[in-house]
Amino acid sequence: xxxxxxxxxxxxxxxxxxxxxxxxxxxxxxxxxxxxxxxxxxxxxxxxxxxxxxxxxxxxxxxxxxxxxxxxxxxxxxxxxxxxxxxxxxxxxxxxxxxxxxxxxxxxxxxxxxxxxxxxxxxxxxxxxxxxxxxxxxxxxxxxxxxxxxxxxxxxxxxxxxxxxxxxxxxxxxxxxxxxxxxxxxxxxxxxxxxxxxxxxxxxxxxxxxxxxxxxxxxxxxxxxxxxxxxxxxxxxxxxxxxxxxxxxxxxxxxxxxxxxxxxxxxxxxxxxxxxxxxxxxxxxxxxxxxxxxxxxxxxxxxxxxxxxxxxxxxxxx
Amino acid sequence: xxxxxxxxxxxxxxxxxxxxxxxxxxxxxxxxxxxxxxxxxxxxxxxxxxxxxxxxxxxxxxxxxxxxxxxxxxxxxxxxxxxxxxxxxxxxxxxxxxxxxxxxxxxxxxxxxxxxxxxxxxxxxxxxxxxxxxxxxxxxxxxxxxxxxxxxxxxxxxxxxxxxxxxxxxxxxxxxxxxxxxxxxxxxxxxxxxxxxxxxxxxxxxxxxxxxxxxxxxxxxxxxxxxxxxxxxxxxxxxxxxxxxxxxx
Numbered sequence: 001x002x003x004x005x006x007x008x009x010x011x012x013x014x015x016x017x018x019x020x021x022x023x024x025x026x027x028x029x030x031x032x033x034x035x036x037x038x039x040x041x042x043x044x045x046x047x048x049x050x051x052x053x054x055x056x057x058x059x060x061x062x063x064x065x066x067x068x069x070x071x072x073x074x075x076x077x078x079x080x081x082x083x084x085x086x087x088x089x090x091x092x093x094x095x096x097x098x099x100x101x102x103x104x105x106x107x108x109x110x111x112x113x114x115x116x117x118x119x120x121x122x123x124x125x126x127x128x129x130x131x132x133x134x135x136x137x138x139x140x141x142x143x144x145x146x147x148x149x150x151x152x153x154x155x156x157x158x159x160x161x162x163x164x165x166x167x168x169x170x171x172x173x174x175x176x177x178x179x180x181x182x183x184x185x186x187x188x189x190x191x192x193x194x195x196x197x198x199x200x201x202x203x204x205x206x207x208x209x210x211x212x213x214x215x216x217x218x219x220x221x222x223x224x225x226x227x228x229x230x231x232x233x234x235x236x237x238x239x240x241x242x243x244x245x246x247x248x249x250x251x252x253x254x255x256x257x258x259x260x261x262x263x264x265x266x267x268x269x270x271x272x273x274x275x276x277x278x279x280x281x282x283x284x285x286x287x288x289x290x291x292x293x294x295x296x297x298x299x300x301x302x303x304x305x306x307x308x309x310x311x312x313x314x315x316x317x318x
Numbered sequence: 319x320x321x322x323x324x325x326x327x328x329x330x331x332x333x334x335x336x337x338x339x340x341x342x343x344x345x346x347x348x349x350x351x352x353x354x355x356x357x358x359x360x361x362x363x364x365x366x367x368x369x370x371x372x373x374x375x376x377x378x379x380x381x382x383x384x385x386x387x388x389x390x391x392x393x394x395x396x397x398x399x400x401x402x403x404x405x406x407x408x409x410x411x412x413x414x415x416x417x418x419x420x421x422x423x424x425x426x427x428x429x430x431x432x433x434x435x436x437x438x439x440x441x442x443x444x445x446x447x448x449x450x451x452x453x454x455x456x457x458x459x460x461x462x463x464x465x466x467x468x469x470x471x472x473x474x475x476x477x478x479x480x481x482x483x484x485x486x487x488x489x490x491x492x493x494x495x496x497x498x499x500x501x502x503x504x505x506x507x508x509x510x511x512x513x514x515x516x517x518x519x520x521x522x523x524x525x526x527x528x529x530x531x532x533x534x535x536x537x538x539x540x541x542x543x544x545x546x547x548x549x550x551x552x553x554x555x556x557x558x559x560x561x562x563x564x565x566x567x
Contacts, residue, residue, distance in 0.1 A: 075484070099475075099476070107451035107457065109413065110447070114532070118444060137540075138538050138540065138541065143533065181455070181486065183485045187477075226567055237497070245480045250441070258566050259564070280564045298560070300552070300553065308553075317554075
Protein backbone atom coordinates (compact mmCIF):
# COMPACT_ATOMS: atom_id res chain seq x y z
CA UNK A 1 0.00 0.00 0.00
CA UNK A 2 1.39 3.41 -0.85
CA UNK A 3 -0.22 6.68 0.10
CA UNK A 4 0.41 10.19 -1.19
CA UNK A 5 -0.32 13.03 1.22
CA UNK A 6 -0.61 16.44 -0.42
CA UNK A 7 1.06 19.05 1.79
CA UNK A 8 -0.70 22.23 2.76
CA UNK A 9 1.65 25.21 2.92
CA UNK A 10 2.16 28.82 1.90
CA UNK A 11 5.41 28.24 -0.05
CA UNK A 12 7.37 29.00 3.12
CA UNK A 13 5.95 26.91 5.94
CA UNK A 14 4.37 23.50 6.09
CA UNK A 15 0.94 23.87 7.72
CA UNK A 16 0.16 21.72 10.78
CA UNK A 17 -2.86 20.19 9.02
CA UNK A 18 -0.41 18.26 6.85
CA UNK A 19 0.84 16.31 9.86
CA UNK A 20 -2.71 15.29 10.74
CA UNK A 21 -3.21 14.04 7.18
CA UNK A 22 0.04 12.07 7.48
CA UNK A 23 -1.35 10.69 10.75
CA UNK A 24 -4.44 9.51 8.88
CA UNK A 25 -2.23 7.89 6.21
CA UNK A 26 -0.32 5.98 8.88
CA UNK A 27 -3.63 4.78 10.34
CA UNK A 28 -4.79 3.51 6.96
CA UNK A 29 -1.56 1.52 6.80
CA UNK A 30 -2.10 0.13 10.29
CA UNK A 31 -5.71 -0.78 9.53
CA UNK A 32 -4.49 -3.15 6.83
CA UNK A 33 -1.93 -4.67 9.18
CA UNK A 34 0.89 -4.13 6.72
CA UNK A 35 1.78 -0.49 7.18
CA UNK A 36 1.97 1.94 4.30
CA UNK A 37 4.65 3.70 2.34
CA UNK A 38 3.79 7.35 2.74
CA UNK A 39 5.04 10.03 0.34
CA UNK A 40 4.36 13.74 0.60
CA UNK A 41 3.64 15.91 -2.43
CA UNK A 42 4.76 19.52 -2.12
CA UNK A 43 3.30 21.55 -4.95
CA UNK A 44 4.14 25.24 -4.95
CA UNK A 45 6.56 27.88 -6.13
CA UNK A 46 9.88 28.61 -4.45
CA UNK A 47 8.80 26.15 -1.82
CA UNK A 48 12.12 24.50 -0.93
CA UNK A 49 11.80 25.20 2.83
CA UNK A 50 8.47 23.36 2.77
CA UNK A 51 10.00 20.33 1.09
CA UNK A 52 12.78 20.29 3.67
CA UNK A 53 10.29 20.46 6.52
CA UNK A 54 8.29 17.61 5.00
CA UNK A 55 11.44 15.51 4.58
CA UNK A 56 12.11 15.87 8.31
CA UNK A 57 8.65 14.57 9.25
CA UNK A 58 8.64 11.12 10.77
CA UNK A 59 7.54 8.14 8.68
CA UNK A 60 7.87 9.60 5.17
CA UNK A 61 9.47 7.63 2.34
CA UNK A 62 9.90 10.35 -0.28
CA UNK A 63 8.98 14.01 -0.59
CA UNK A 64 8.01 14.76 -4.17
CA UNK A 65 8.28 18.40 -5.11
CA UNK A 66 6.70 20.22 -8.04
CA UNK A 67 8.20 23.70 -7.76
CA UNK A 68 7.05 26.00 -10.53
CA UNK A 69 5.48 29.44 -10.96
CA UNK A 70 2.09 28.11 -12.04
CA UNK A 71 1.63 26.47 -8.64
CA UNK A 72 2.33 29.62 -6.60
CA UNK A 73 -1.31 30.17 -5.68
CA UNK A 74 -2.53 26.56 -5.76
CA UNK A 75 -4.97 27.16 -8.64
CA UNK A 76 -7.01 23.95 -8.92
CA UNK A 77 -6.77 23.83 -12.72
CA UNK A 78 -2.97 23.75 -12.46
CA UNK A 79 -2.61 21.43 -9.48
CA UNK A 80 -5.15 18.74 -10.45
CA UNK A 81 -3.23 17.49 -13.56
CA UNK A 82 -0.15 16.92 -11.39
CA UNK A 83 -2.17 14.72 -9.04
CA UNK A 84 -3.55 12.86 -12.04
CA UNK A 85 -0.02 12.17 -13.30
CA UNK A 86 1.02 10.62 -10.00
CA UNK A 87 -2.05 8.58 -9.20
CA UNK A 88 -0.98 5.30 -10.79
CA UNK A 89 1.75 4.93 -8.16
CA UNK A 90 -0.60 5.11 -5.19
CA UNK A 91 -3.48 3.31 -3.50
CA UNK A 92 -4.66 6.44 -1.67
CA UNK A 93 -4.29 10.20 -2.06
CA UNK A 94 -4.98 12.25 1.06
CA UNK A 95 -5.24 15.97 1.66
CA UNK A 96 -6.44 17.95 4.68
CA UNK A 97 -10.14 18.90 4.46
CA UNK A 98 -9.31 22.61 4.51
CA UNK A 99 -10.24 25.20 1.90
CA UNK A 100 -6.99 24.22 0.13
CA UNK A 101 -7.82 20.51 0.00
CA UNK A 102 -11.51 21.01 -0.74
CA UNK A 103 -10.63 23.21 -3.68
CA UNK A 104 -8.16 20.94 -5.47
CA UNK A 105 -8.98 17.30 -4.78
CA UNK A 106 -12.51 17.00 -6.26
CA UNK A 107 -11.21 18.30 -9.58
CA UNK A 108 -8.54 15.59 -9.65
CA UNK A 109 -11.15 13.01 -8.61
CA UNK A 110 -13.40 13.99 -11.51
CA UNK A 111 -10.51 13.78 -13.98
CA UNK A 112 -9.76 10.29 -12.61
CA UNK A 113 -13.42 9.20 -12.54
CA UNK A 114 -13.17 8.57 -8.79
CA UNK A 115 -15.85 9.37 -6.21
CA UNK A 116 -13.91 11.26 -3.55
CA UNK A 117 -14.55 10.56 0.13
CA UNK A 118 -14.78 13.88 1.95
CA UNK A 119 -13.82 14.77 5.48
CA UNK A 120 -13.10 11.37 7.01
CA UNK A 121 -13.02 11.31 10.80
CA UNK A 122 -12.03 7.69 11.28
CA UNK A 123 -10.43 4.79 9.39
CA UNK A 124 -12.16 1.39 9.47
CA UNK A 125 -10.02 -0.31 6.83
CA UNK A 126 -8.11 0.64 3.71
CA UNK A 127 -11.37 1.07 1.77
CA UNK A 128 -13.85 1.93 4.52
CA UNK A 129 -14.06 5.19 6.41
CA UNK A 130 -16.34 7.04 8.81
CA UNK A 131 -17.36 10.58 7.98
CA UNK A 132 -19.79 13.09 9.48
CA UNK A 133 -22.89 14.02 7.49
CA UNK A 134 -25.68 16.49 8.29
CA UNK A 135 -23.28 18.80 10.13
CA UNK A 136 -22.11 15.95 12.32
CA UNK A 137 -25.61 14.96 13.39
CA UNK A 138 -24.99 11.54 11.87
CA UNK A 139 -21.89 9.49 11.18
CA UNK A 140 -21.78 7.45 7.97
CA UNK A 141 -19.55 4.44 7.40
CA UNK A 142 -18.79 4.32 3.68
CA UNK A 143 -16.93 1.75 1.61
CA UNK A 144 -15.34 2.79 -1.66
CA UNK A 145 -15.25 0.57 -4.72
CA UNK A 146 -12.90 2.84 -6.66
CA UNK A 147 -9.45 1.40 -7.43
CA UNK A 148 -7.73 4.41 -5.89
CA UNK A 149 -9.15 6.28 -2.90
CA UNK A 150 -9.14 10.08 -2.95
CA UNK A 151 -9.79 11.28 0.56
CA UNK A 152 -9.95 14.57 2.43
CA UNK A 153 -9.12 14.32 6.12
CA UNK A 154 -10.85 16.01 9.04
CA UNK A 155 -7.64 17.13 10.68
CA UNK A 156 -9.00 17.38 14.22
CA UNK A 157 -9.88 13.69 14.17
CA UNK A 158 -6.35 12.41 13.62
CA UNK A 159 -3.22 12.70 15.73
CA UNK A 160 -0.50 14.69 14.04
CA UNK A 161 2.56 12.71 13.04
CA UNK A 162 5.90 13.85 14.44
CA UNK A 163 7.44 16.79 12.61
CA UNK A 164 10.99 15.52 13.15
CA UNK A 165 12.92 12.30 13.19
CA UNK A 166 12.68 11.59 9.48
CA UNK A 167 15.11 12.12 6.63
CA UNK A 168 13.13 11.38 3.50
CA UNK A 169 14.64 11.77 0.07
CA UNK A 170 13.48 14.82 -1.88
CA UNK A 171 12.61 14.19 -5.51
CA UNK A 172 11.83 16.88 -8.08
CA UNK A 173 8.83 16.41 -10.37
CA UNK A 174 8.25 17.91 -13.79
CA UNK A 175 5.75 20.75 -13.76
CA UNK A 176 2.51 20.33 -15.67
CA UNK A 177 2.17 23.88 -16.97
CA UNK A 178 -0.33 26.68 -16.60
CA UNK A 179 -3.84 25.74 -17.69
CA UNK A 180 -4.40 29.38 -18.58
CA UNK A 181 -7.78 29.59 -16.84
CA UNK A 182 -7.97 31.17 -13.35
CA UNK A 183 -5.59 34.01 -12.59
CA UNK A 184 -4.71 34.92 -9.01
CA UNK A 185 -5.64 38.54 -8.30
CA UNK A 186 -4.54 39.30 -4.77
CA UNK A 187 -5.21 38.15 -1.22
CA UNK A 188 -5.94 39.59 2.18
CA UNK A 189 -4.46 37.09 4.56
CA UNK A 190 -5.10 37.79 8.23
CA UNK A 191 -1.95 37.94 10.26
CA UNK A 192 -1.92 37.34 13.96
CA UNK A 193 0.61 36.62 16.66
CA UNK A 194 -1.86 34.21 18.18
CA UNK A 195 -1.88 30.48 17.37
CA UNK A 196 -3.80 29.22 14.36
CA UNK A 197 -7.43 28.51 15.12
CA UNK A 198 -7.34 24.93 13.88
CA UNK A 199 -4.24 23.91 15.82
CA UNK A 200 -4.52 25.97 19.03
CA UNK A 201 -4.73 24.21 22.40
CA UNK A 202 -7.25 26.75 23.61
CA UNK A 203 -9.86 28.61 21.59
CA UNK A 204 -12.08 31.41 22.85
CA UNK A 205 -14.96 32.28 20.52
CA UNK A 206 -17.54 35.04 20.54
CA UNK A 207 -21.03 35.09 19.12
CA UNK A 208 -23.73 37.61 18.42
CA UNK A 209 -23.86 38.32 22.15
CA UNK A 210 -20.58 40.22 21.77
CA UNK A 211 -22.66 43.02 20.17
CA UNK A 212 -19.74 44.61 18.29
CA UNK A 213 -16.30 44.00 16.84
CA UNK A 214 -14.75 46.30 19.42
CA UNK A 215 -15.98 44.06 22.21
CA UNK A 216 -13.90 41.19 20.81
CA UNK A 217 -10.94 43.00 22.42
CA UNK A 218 -12.17 41.51 25.72
CA UNK A 219 -11.72 38.02 24.28
CA UNK A 220 -8.39 38.91 22.70
CA UNK A 221 -6.98 39.96 26.08
CA UNK A 222 -7.97 36.62 27.57
CA UNK A 223 -6.61 34.81 24.51
CA UNK A 224 -3.25 36.48 24.99
CA UNK A 225 -3.16 35.48 28.66
CA UNK A 226 -3.97 31.86 27.82
CA UNK A 227 -2.04 31.52 24.57
CA UNK A 228 -5.37 30.92 22.85
CA UNK A 229 -6.74 31.55 19.36
CA UNK A 230 -9.87 33.66 18.86
CA UNK A 231 -12.83 32.31 16.93
CA UNK A 232 -16.42 33.31 16.26
CA UNK A 233 -19.83 31.96 15.38
CA UNK A 234 -21.33 32.53 11.98
CA UNK A 235 -23.67 35.11 13.48
CA UNK A 236 -20.73 37.22 14.65
CA UNK A 237 -19.05 36.99 11.25
CA UNK A 238 -22.26 37.77 9.36
CA UNK A 239 -22.77 40.79 11.61
CA UNK A 240 -19.34 42.02 10.55
CA UNK A 241 -17.77 41.89 14.03
CA UNK A 242 -14.81 39.81 12.80
CA UNK A 243 -13.49 38.49 9.46
CA UNK A 244 -14.60 35.23 7.83
CA UNK A 245 -11.47 33.33 8.83
CA UNK A 246 -12.64 33.44 12.47
CA UNK A 247 -15.70 31.30 11.75
CA UNK A 248 -16.00 27.97 13.56
CA UNK A 249 -18.72 25.63 12.37
CA UNK A 250 -20.11 23.35 9.70
CA UNK A 251 -19.05 25.63 6.89
CA UNK A 252 -16.17 27.39 8.64
CA UNK A 253 -13.32 25.78 10.49
CA UNK A 254 -13.49 22.61 12.53
CA UNK A 255 -11.59 22.85 15.80
CA UNK A 256 -10.99 20.39 18.62
CA UNK A 257 -8.79 22.12 21.20
CA UNK A 258 -8.23 21.00 24.78
CA UNK A 259 -10.37 23.92 25.89
CA UNK A 260 -13.07 25.74 23.94
CA UNK A 261 -14.67 28.78 25.54
CA UNK A 262 -17.91 29.90 23.87
CA UNK A 263 -18.91 33.43 24.84
CA UNK A 264 -22.30 34.80 23.89
CA UNK A 265 -22.85 31.90 21.48
CA UNK A 266 -26.25 30.21 21.57
CA UNK A 267 -25.02 26.97 20.01
CA UNK A 268 -26.80 26.41 16.70
CA UNK A 269 -26.11 22.91 15.33
CA UNK A 270 -24.01 24.45 12.58
CA UNK A 271 -21.70 25.91 15.23
CA UNK A 272 -21.64 22.77 17.36
CA UNK A 273 -20.56 20.83 14.27
CA UNK A 274 -17.33 22.79 14.29
CA UNK A 275 -16.34 22.46 17.94
CA UNK A 276 -18.12 19.66 19.76
CA UNK A 277 -15.09 17.37 19.63
CA UNK A 278 -13.21 19.78 21.88
CA UNK A 279 -11.96 18.10 25.06
CA UNK A 280 -13.41 20.61 27.51
CA UNK A 281 -16.15 23.06 26.54
CA UNK A 282 -17.05 26.16 28.51
CA UNK A 283 -20.14 28.24 27.76
CA UNK A 284 -20.81 31.73 29.04
CA UNK A 285 -24.25 32.96 28.08
CA UNK A 286 -26.99 34.89 29.80
CA UNK A 287 -29.73 32.64 28.40
CA UNK A 288 -29.79 29.49 30.51
CA UNK A 289 -31.85 27.75 27.82
CA UNK A 290 -29.15 28.23 25.17
CA UNK A 291 -28.35 24.90 23.43
CA UNK A 292 -24.64 25.48 23.96
CA UNK A 293 -25.13 24.45 27.61
CA UNK A 294 -26.16 20.96 26.46
CA UNK A 295 -22.63 20.27 25.27
CA UNK A 296 -20.72 22.40 27.80
CA UNK A 297 -18.68 20.77 30.56
CA UNK A 298 -18.82 24.02 32.50
CA UNK A 299 -21.61 26.52 32.03
CA UNK A 300 -21.83 29.99 33.47
CA UNK A 301 -25.18 31.71 33.12
CA UNK A 302 -24.22 35.35 33.25
CA UNK A 303 -24.06 38.59 31.32
CA UNK A 304 -20.81 38.26 29.42
CA UNK A 305 -20.01 41.94 29.91
CA UNK A 306 -19.74 41.24 33.63
CA UNK A 307 -18.45 37.68 33.46
CA UNK A 308 -15.59 38.23 31.01
CA UNK A 309 -13.87 40.99 33.02
CA UNK A 310 -14.30 38.83 36.14
CA UNK A 311 -12.85 35.85 34.28
CA UNK A 312 -9.88 37.94 33.22
CA UNK A 313 -9.40 39.21 36.77
CA UNK A 314 -9.57 35.66 38.14
CA UNK A 315 -6.85 34.60 35.71
CA UNK A 316 -4.70 37.49 36.92
CA UNK A 317 -5.27 36.67 40.57
CA UNK A 318 -3.67 33.35 40.34
CA UNK B 319 -25.39 34.97 -21.18
CA UNK B 320 -27.28 32.06 -19.70
CA UNK B 321 -26.71 31.15 -16.08
CA UNK B 322 -27.17 27.57 -14.95
CA UNK B 323 -27.90 27.06 -11.26
CA UNK B 324 -27.91 23.46 -9.99
CA UNK B 325 -30.08 23.12 -6.87
CA UNK B 326 -30.54 20.27 -4.40
CA UNK B 327 -33.51 19.17 -2.32
CA UNK B 328 -32.41 18.47 1.26
CA UNK B 329 -33.89 18.19 4.74
CA UNK B 330 -34.87 21.68 5.86
CA UNK B 331 -31.94 23.24 7.70
CA UNK B 332 -34.11 23.85 10.77
CA UNK B 333 -35.24 20.25 11.17
CA UNK B 334 -33.51 18.00 13.70
CA UNK B 335 -32.01 15.07 11.83
CA UNK B 336 -32.81 11.59 13.14
CA UNK B 337 -30.95 8.43 12.27
CA UNK B 338 -33.11 5.47 11.23
CA UNK B 339 -33.25 2.63 13.72
CA UNK B 340 -31.97 0.14 11.13
CA UNK B 341 -28.89 2.38 10.58
CA UNK B 342 -29.54 2.56 6.84
CA UNK B 343 -29.64 6.33 6.73
CA UNK B 344 -31.51 9.26 8.19
CA UNK B 345 -35.27 9.50 8.50
CA UNK B 346 -36.76 11.24 5.46
CA UNK B 347 -40.41 10.13 5.71
CA UNK B 348 -42.74 13.01 6.62
CA UNK B 349 -39.79 15.35 7.07
CA UNK B 350 -39.92 18.92 5.80
CA UNK B 351 -37.66 19.30 2.78
CA UNK B 352 -36.31 22.51 1.28
CA UNK B 353 -33.78 23.90 -1.13
CA UNK B 354 -30.23 23.56 0.20
CA UNK B 355 -29.38 26.98 1.71
CA UNK B 356 -26.20 27.37 -0.34
CA UNK B 357 -28.20 26.69 -3.52
CA UNK B 358 -30.59 29.49 -2.56
CA UNK B 359 -27.63 31.85 -2.40
CA UNK B 360 -26.58 30.70 -5.87
CA UNK B 361 -30.07 31.30 -7.28
CA UNK B 362 -30.15 34.75 -5.69
CA UNK B 363 -26.78 35.68 -7.19
CA UNK B 364 -27.89 34.52 -10.62
CA UNK B 365 -31.05 36.63 -10.39
CA UNK B 366 -29.01 39.67 -9.35
CA UNK B 367 -26.68 39.15 -12.32
CA UNK B 368 -29.70 39.04 -14.60
CA UNK B 369 -31.23 42.12 -12.99
CA UNK B 370 -27.91 43.95 -13.46
CA UNK B 371 -28.05 43.16 -17.17
CA UNK B 372 -25.28 40.58 -17.23
CA UNK B 373 -27.53 37.67 -18.12
CA UNK B 374 -30.71 37.08 -20.04
CA UNK B 375 -31.78 33.71 -18.70
CA UNK B 376 -31.48 31.85 -15.39
CA UNK B 377 -32.03 28.08 -15.55
CA UNK B 378 -32.36 25.98 -12.41
CA UNK B 379 -31.52 22.28 -12.66
CA UNK B 380 -31.84 19.49 -10.15
CA UNK B 381 -30.76 15.86 -10.21
CA UNK B 382 -32.73 13.75 -7.78
CA UNK B 383 -36.02 12.07 -6.99
CA UNK B 384 -39.27 13.26 -8.63
CA UNK B 385 -40.01 15.57 -5.68
CA UNK B 386 -36.93 17.60 -6.58
CA UNK B 387 -39.39 19.30 -8.91
CA UNK B 388 -40.70 21.16 -5.84
CA UNK B 389 -37.21 22.51 -5.27
CA UNK B 390 -37.09 23.66 -8.88
CA UNK B 391 -40.43 25.43 -8.34
CA UNK B 392 -38.88 27.24 -5.38
CA UNK B 393 -36.13 28.51 -7.66
CA UNK B 394 -38.67 29.47 -10.33
CA UNK B 395 -40.73 31.32 -7.72
CA UNK B 396 -37.65 33.27 -6.71
CA UNK B 397 -37.40 34.37 -10.34
CA UNK B 398 -35.55 31.76 -12.39
CA UNK B 399 -36.85 31.49 -15.95
CA UNK B 400 -37.09 27.75 -16.45
CA UNK B 401 -36.16 24.46 -14.88
CA UNK B 402 -34.61 21.12 -15.77
CA UNK B 403 -35.27 17.99 -13.73
CA UNK B 404 -33.00 15.01 -14.12
CA UNK B 405 -35.09 12.37 -12.48
CA UNK B 406 -33.20 9.66 -10.61
CA UNK B 407 -34.39 6.88 -8.31
CA UNK B 408 -32.10 8.03 -5.52
CA UNK B 409 -29.92 11.07 -4.97
CA UNK B 410 -26.81 10.50 -7.10
CA UNK B 411 -23.31 10.92 -5.68
CA UNK B 412 -21.42 14.15 -6.44
CA UNK B 413 -19.40 12.63 -9.30
CA UNK B 414 -22.58 11.37 -10.97
CA UNK B 415 -24.28 14.73 -10.47
CA UNK B 416 -21.28 16.44 -12.05
CA UNK B 417 -21.53 14.12 -15.07
CA UNK B 418 -25.25 14.85 -15.43
CA UNK B 419 -24.62 18.58 -15.16
CA UNK B 420 -21.85 18.36 -17.73
CA UNK B 421 -24.36 16.92 -20.20
CA UNK B 422 -26.75 19.78 -19.45
CA UNK B 423 -23.96 22.33 -19.89
CA UNK B 424 -23.20 20.88 -23.31
CA UNK B 425 -26.86 21.39 -24.31
CA UNK B 426 -27.38 24.81 -22.75
CA UNK B 427 -23.91 26.37 -23.07
CA UNK B 428 -24.19 28.66 -20.04
CA UNK B 429 -21.69 31.48 -19.48
CA UNK B 430 -21.44 30.53 -15.84
CA UNK B 431 -22.61 27.75 -13.56
CA UNK B 432 -23.34 29.05 -10.07
CA UNK B 433 -23.80 26.50 -7.34
CA UNK B 434 -23.67 26.12 -3.59
CA UNK B 435 -20.30 25.15 -2.16
CA UNK B 436 -21.85 22.17 -0.42
CA UNK B 437 -25.17 20.57 0.39
CA UNK B 438 -26.05 20.37 4.06
CA UNK B 439 -27.00 16.69 3.87
CA UNK B 440 -23.87 14.98 2.55
CA UNK B 441 -21.53 17.89 3.35
CA UNK B 442 -19.33 16.70 0.46
CA UNK B 443 -18.25 19.99 -1.08
CA UNK B 444 -17.36 18.36 -4.42
CA UNK B 445 -19.90 18.86 -7.19
CA UNK B 446 -18.84 22.27 -8.52
CA UNK B 447 -15.16 21.43 -8.53
CA UNK B 448 -15.89 18.11 -10.27
CA UNK B 449 -18.12 19.71 -12.88
CA UNK B 450 -15.43 22.26 -13.74
CA UNK B 451 -12.89 19.46 -14.01
CA UNK B 452 -15.07 17.42 -16.37
CA UNK B 453 -15.75 20.47 -18.54
CA UNK B 454 -12.15 21.70 -18.46
CA UNK B 455 -13.40 25.04 -17.16
CA UNK B 456 -12.03 27.34 -14.50
CA UNK B 457 -13.47 27.01 -11.02
CA UNK B 458 -13.67 29.57 -8.25
CA UNK B 459 -14.84 28.06 -4.99
CA UNK B 460 -16.27 29.64 -1.80
CA UNK B 461 -17.27 32.96 -3.38
CA UNK B 462 -18.19 35.85 -1.09
CA UNK B 463 -18.22 38.42 -3.92
CA UNK B 464 -18.55 38.12 -7.69
CA UNK B 465 -17.84 40.99 -10.07
CA UNK B 466 -18.97 40.36 -13.64
CA UNK B 467 -17.36 41.96 -16.67
CA UNK B 468 -17.69 41.22 -20.37
CA UNK B 469 -15.50 38.19 -20.50
CA UNK B 470 -14.30 37.53 -16.97
CA UNK B 471 -15.47 37.06 -13.40
CA UNK B 472 -13.53 38.44 -10.46
CA UNK B 473 -14.35 36.23 -7.53
CA UNK B 474 -13.43 36.94 -3.92
CA UNK B 475 -12.99 33.60 -2.17
CA UNK B 476 -13.27 32.85 1.53
CA UNK B 477 -10.23 30.75 2.41
CA UNK B 478 -8.89 29.55 5.75
CA UNK B 479 -6.34 32.35 6.00
CA UNK B 480 -8.68 35.18 4.99
CA UNK B 481 -9.76 36.23 1.51
CA UNK B 482 -8.26 35.87 -1.94
CA UNK B 483 -9.38 36.94 -5.40
CA UNK B 484 -9.16 35.12 -8.71
CA UNK B 485 -10.14 36.18 -12.19
CA UNK B 486 -11.75 33.46 -14.24
CA UNK B 487 -12.75 33.50 -17.90
CA UNK B 488 -16.21 32.92 -19.30
CA UNK B 489 -17.42 30.19 -19.04
CA UNK B 490 -16.63 29.35 -15.42
CA UNK B 491 -17.98 27.36 -12.53
CA UNK B 492 -18.37 29.36 -9.31
CA UNK B 493 -19.35 27.84 -5.96
CA UNK B 494 -20.89 30.24 -3.48
CA UNK B 495 -20.36 30.74 0.23
CA UNK B 496 -22.65 32.08 2.94
CA UNK B 497 -21.82 35.75 2.80
CA UNK B 498 -22.33 36.31 -0.92
CA UNK B 499 -25.89 37.60 -0.47
CA UNK B 500 -29.17 37.14 1.37
CA UNK B 501 -31.64 35.20 -0.74
CA UNK B 502 -35.02 36.78 -1.38
CA UNK B 503 -38.33 35.25 -0.44
CA UNK B 504 -40.70 34.33 -3.22
CA UNK B 505 -43.81 36.50 -3.36
CA UNK B 506 -47.22 34.91 -3.71
CA UNK B 507 -47.76 36.16 -7.29
CA UNK B 508 -44.35 34.77 -8.23
CA UNK B 509 -45.19 31.43 -6.62
CA UNK B 510 -48.32 31.31 -8.79
CA UNK B 511 -46.37 32.31 -11.90
CA UNK B 512 -43.73 29.67 -11.18
CA UNK B 513 -46.33 26.94 -11.60
CA UNK B 514 -46.61 27.82 -15.28
CA UNK B 515 -42.92 28.01 -16.02
CA UNK B 516 -41.35 25.36 -18.21
CA UNK B 517 -39.63 22.39 -16.58
CA UNK B 518 -37.95 19.93 -18.96
CA UNK B 519 -37.36 16.41 -17.77
CA UNK B 520 -34.55 14.02 -18.50
CA UNK B 521 -33.37 10.73 -17.11
CA UNK B 522 -29.70 9.85 -16.64
CA UNK B 523 -30.12 7.42 -19.56
CA UNK B 524 -31.35 10.27 -21.79
CA UNK B 525 -28.09 12.04 -21.03
CA UNK B 526 -25.98 8.90 -21.45
CA UNK B 527 -24.71 8.99 -17.88
CA UNK B 528 -24.17 5.98 -15.61
CA UNK B 529 -25.00 7.07 -12.08
CA UNK B 530 -24.20 3.80 -10.29
CA UNK B 531 -22.85 4.63 -6.85
CA UNK B 532 -19.18 4.11 -6.06
CA UNK B 533 -19.60 4.35 -2.32
CA UNK B 534 -21.58 1.83 -0.32
CA UNK B 535 -23.09 3.20 2.85
CA UNK B 536 -22.54 0.41 5.37
CA UNK B 537 -24.28 2.19 8.22
CA UNK B 538 -25.35 5.55 9.56
CA UNK B 539 -25.34 6.09 13.32
CA UNK B 540 -25.84 8.88 15.82
CA UNK B 541 -22.65 10.64 16.83
CA UNK B 542 -21.42 9.90 20.35
CA UNK B 543 -23.51 11.99 22.72
CA UNK B 544 -21.83 14.61 24.80
CA UNK B 545 -23.17 14.88 28.34
CA UNK B 546 -24.04 18.26 29.70
CA UNK B 547 -21.70 19.17 32.50
CA UNK B 548 -22.14 21.39 35.50
CA UNK B 549 -23.18 24.98 35.94
CA UNK B 550 -20.81 27.17 37.89
CA UNK B 551 -21.94 30.23 39.82
CA UNK B 552 -19.17 32.70 39.07
CA UNK B 553 -16.24 33.45 36.79
CA UNK B 554 -13.88 32.85 39.70
CA UNK B 555 -15.32 29.37 40.25
CA UNK B 556 -14.98 28.72 36.52
CA UNK B 557 -11.29 29.62 36.53
CA UNK B 558 -10.79 27.42 39.60
CA UNK B 559 -12.48 24.43 37.92
CA UNK B 560 -10.50 24.87 34.71
CA UNK B 561 -7.26 25.00 36.67
CA UNK B 562 -7.78 22.41 39.36
CA UNK B 563 -10.43 20.03 38.06
CA UNK B 564 -10.13 19.99 34.26
CA UNK B 565 -6.49 21.09 34.39
CA UNK B 566 -6.68 22.78 30.99
CA UNK B 567 -5.29 26.21 31.86
